[in-house]
Amino acid sequence: MTYLIERLLQIAAANPKGFTVTIPDCKPVRSGWAIGHKETQNSFGRQGLRKVVEHSLQTTGIVGGWKGYNGRYYFDTVIIEHDASKALDLKHEHGQSAIYHLDTGRIL
């Protein structure tokens, strides 16, 4: 766990604008609709990342990070769904104001 967290912090430092990876292999996620999981909202810093990693290992196996509007670096469990209709359902289920399609840059 400690190694994985350190690796993710390295990835965050190298990608200050954002990243999305599968864990534990830390490979980039390159396609699909990205939906933030409702249970990891507002997670930031090392403690927030630990919580997200523990949650993600039990659920989707995908972790994302990004620099927010206020300059703070946030983390979350990410759900990737390739069907737009299902992605929209997940958007509502997880209370997200918007979701993002990695392949096209579309936002719903």
Add this chain to the structure above:
Amino acid sequence: MKNTLIKNEHLLNLPQGELETLRTRAELHRRYSSIEFKVISCKDDTLTLRVVQDKSHAGNYFDAKRLVEIAKETFGGLGDWKRINAGPIPYNPPAPDAVTPEWIQERMQLHGLKPKAVSDETGIDRNTITAYKNGLKPLSGVVRAFWYFYFKSKQA
């Protein structure tokens, strides 16, 4: 904290609700695609923007045409502007970005090089050379540049 999500955001004069919508969209573009926006001017009924894509961790790069569409989709339906002019700057990857473990393996094979030979020539530990070649050690920007120019020197 000064907002850097959308440069010159203040020129838009958007009501708070629309501003939050715009910031949410912009934050998603930056997070997932390293796309950022700069407002150049907002006069009469025309909004002029610059849309730039930087290096994206997801590798999801868009051409100029799509970047213009993204800018219009992001700023569309907001404010009083009737026309959006977007100047796109697509990502132009530096040559060393092509370096991957597979790239290293191909070139070592092409030049008939074993890790020991590379180690002897460069002074880098043989195990480290092997780790980069096999994808066991991450390739930082500096390390990719090393490999790129190392093999480039073999072509001279």
